[in-house]
Amino acid sequence: MAQAPAAAKPAKKGRRSEFSGMSRALVRRETISAYLFLLPSLIFFVGFVLVPMGICVVYSFLDMGINTSGTTFAGFQNYIEMAGDKVFWQSLRNTVVIVVVAVPAVTAFSLWVGSAIYPMHAAWRSFFRCVFYLPVVTGTVAVTVVWKWIFNPFTGLLNKILHTGTLDWLGNEKTAIWCIILILFTTSIGQPIVLYVAALGNVDKSLIEAAQVDGATKLQVFWKIKWPQIMPTTLYVLVITTINSFQCFALIQLLTSGGPNGSTSTLMYYIFDVAYKYQRFGYANAMGVILALIIAAFSALQFKAAKTGNE
Amino acid sequence: MDHTLSSGRSTGYKVFVIVILVLLAIFFIFPLYWIITGSFKTAADINAQVPQWFPLEPTLDNYTRLFARPAVRWLLNTVVIAVAAMFLTCLTASLAGYALAKKRFYGRKLLFTLLVCAMALPKQVIVIPLLQEMSNIPFYDFNYGEWATMHDTLLAVILPTVGWPFGVFLMKQFSETIPTEILEAARVDGAGEIRTFATIVFPMIKPGVGALAIFTFVNTWNDYFLQLIMLTSEESWTISLGIARLQGEMASDFGLIMAGASLAAIPIVAIFLLFQKYFTQGITMGAVKG
Structure with a gap:
């Protein structure tokens, strides 16, 4: 703190040093005023994001529940229990299935829709953007209850139009998870489409024109020019869709409650179940830690893949 | 050819x-x-x-049966939560975003990294420990005239929503567009920090605040998981929780459930359509990496 770090690492955008051209007194004054500006926000961030994160990690080493008397230190007991918990593994497998199917589908489809509506007249572009965003805005609960009705074996629309009698789409181990992925898909593509339309608008037009003059086909223009330039957006879409898909909860709770036979239970649903039904907060938080680590690993993997893909 | x-x-x-x-x-x-x-x-x-x-x-029979329950109360709770979260988020995030974008101070990079890392974490995972935290924060219950905890109050939903760093991140992106020369000129003219923010910075980031406002409003309205964990008694439910419980109780009364879903969806869809220009801007700016 005593010395202004004049030789700080070179920052981006050509800024030579973070504090270049500033006197020490000015830096100090700026630091104080900056933290005053940050204070209200930091109170909320620390109080309701960082503290619960800390609680999550600490509680994951505690044994607490209705069956245990009081709270005791459990060491890695919760984590060891997880390794042998069949429901945990089944929920993890279902979650991974949902992520592995939904994330590429959402990304590819939103890229296609984005490219298809980007060249349109502004009014149409904004119309389609709104339409695909509609299920997000309508709200998970409202969307989920209407789908539950559509899938209902007796009064649902699906059986009526397909003439499939009283097929129980959500009560069947084979179909239930696909119904959930379908609904998750419709509530996930709105944001990526908006992002892709914006990203395509930022692609360097002179490069596209130059390529067209050289006789490049549309497909070549897309893969050689647009694709590398929208790569940061693709990465962002992958990461947010992965995070959201890993946390799939409301659909499960409202449609199937994890059934039939745990075939649609996700990690987030199981965490909720353990915390709520059995009040086992220690175990629930241990699974929360693992879920966070898995998501972090997936995000890191995507960053790495995107980097090597760009080289 | x-x-x-x-x-x-x-x-x-x-x-x-x-x-x-x-x-x-x-x-x-x-x-x-x-x-x-x-x-x-x-x-x-x-x-x-x-x-x-x-x-x-x-x-209209479905609606008659819906309003026989405290549906108006649920809707009101939802509006209170969404409006309060919106105002608090816009206020705290625009102040913090400006400081992160335009001030040079010790710990800036560390703080920014911390915010970005927090955003990459699963939001719902911290809701379970938040429940314990809220159950331990004392809160005076005016309805019953006694001390209780913050759990099952609307604040238990509002406060964590404001804490989520996305708003700060978004406002930082918008604040970066303010020319530094203008801020320096204001300083030379002797304008204080608060005056600079109120008369120069805020008018320039207004579109960003609009984007954040609508974004927070819609997302808070629809944040089912946090509401489910925090709000347990019927009089503090939101409309989303109300419909979810209706579905649990009256599984085959689809007319009633759809009336509840309409009550939840129509206001928010209308607001979205009115302000969709800001909304699009919010999503797009939030994605640009800094």
Whole structure:
């Protein structure tokens, strides 16, 4: 703190040093005023994001529940229990299935829709953007209850139009998870489409024109020019869709409650179940830690893949 | 020759794209259509063997039964939560975003990294420990005139929503566009920090605040998981929780459930359509990496 770090690492955008051209007194004054500006926000961030994160990690080493008397230190007991918990593994497998199917589908489809509506007249572009965003805005609960009705074996629309009698789409181990992925898909593509339309608008037009003059086909223009330039957006879409898909909860709770036979239970649903039904907060938080680590690993993997893909 | 051939093929492709897009648009609008029309259908229409595409004998019976429950209260709670979260988020985030973008101070990079890392974490995972935290924060209950905890109060939903760093991140992106020269000129002229913020910075980041406001409002309105964990008694439920419980209790009374879903969806869809320009801007700016 005593010395202004004049030789700080070179920052981006050509800024030579973070504090270049500033006197020490000015830096100090700026630091104080900056933290005053940050204070209200930091109170909320620390109080309701960082503290619960800390609680999550600490509680994951505690044994607490209705069956245990009081709270005791459990060491890695919760984590060891997880390794042998069949429901945990089944929920993890279902979650991974949902992520592995939904994330590429959402990304590819939103890229296609984005490219298809980007060249349109502004009014149409904004119309389609709104339409695909509609299920997000309508709200998970409202969307989920209407789908539950559509899938209902007796009064649902699906059986009526397909003439499939009283097929129980959500009560069947084979179909239930696909119904959930379908609904998750419709509530996930709105944001990526908006992002892709914006990203395509930022692609360097002179490069596209130059390529067209050289006789490049549309497909070549897309893969050689647009694709590398929208790569940061693709990465962002992958990461947010992965995070959201890993946390799939409301659909499960409202449609199937994890059934039939745990075939649609996700990690987030199981965490909720353990915390709520059995009040086992220690175990629930241990699974929360693992879920966070898995998501972090997936995000890191995507960053790495995107980097090597760009080289 | 080659040129006409390729343009001919691309016309065919264009027609194909439009047909697919229109079909998809119908598919995406349909759930909302089915919610609203369903809410006006009689039990006979709902149970009919042939799909009733439109309520031929529209009835308000579903709404009468919905409002026999505290649905207005649920809607009011939802509005209170969304409006309070919106105001607090916009206020704290615009101050913090400006400081992160335009001030040079010790710990800036560390703080920014911390915010970005927090955003990459699963939001719902911290809701379970938040429950314990809220159950330990004392709070005076005016309805019963006694001390209780913050759990099961609307604040338990509002405060964590404000804490989520996305707003700060978004406002930082918007604040970066403020020319530093203007801020320096204000300082030379002797304007204090608060005056600079109120008269120069805030007017310049107003579109960003608008984007953040609508974004926070819509997301808070629909944040089911946090509401589910925090709000347990019927009088503090939101409309989302209300419908979820209706579905749990009256699983086959789809008319009633659709009336509840309409009550939840129509206001928020209307607000979205009114402010969608800001909304798009919010999503796009939030994605640009800094």
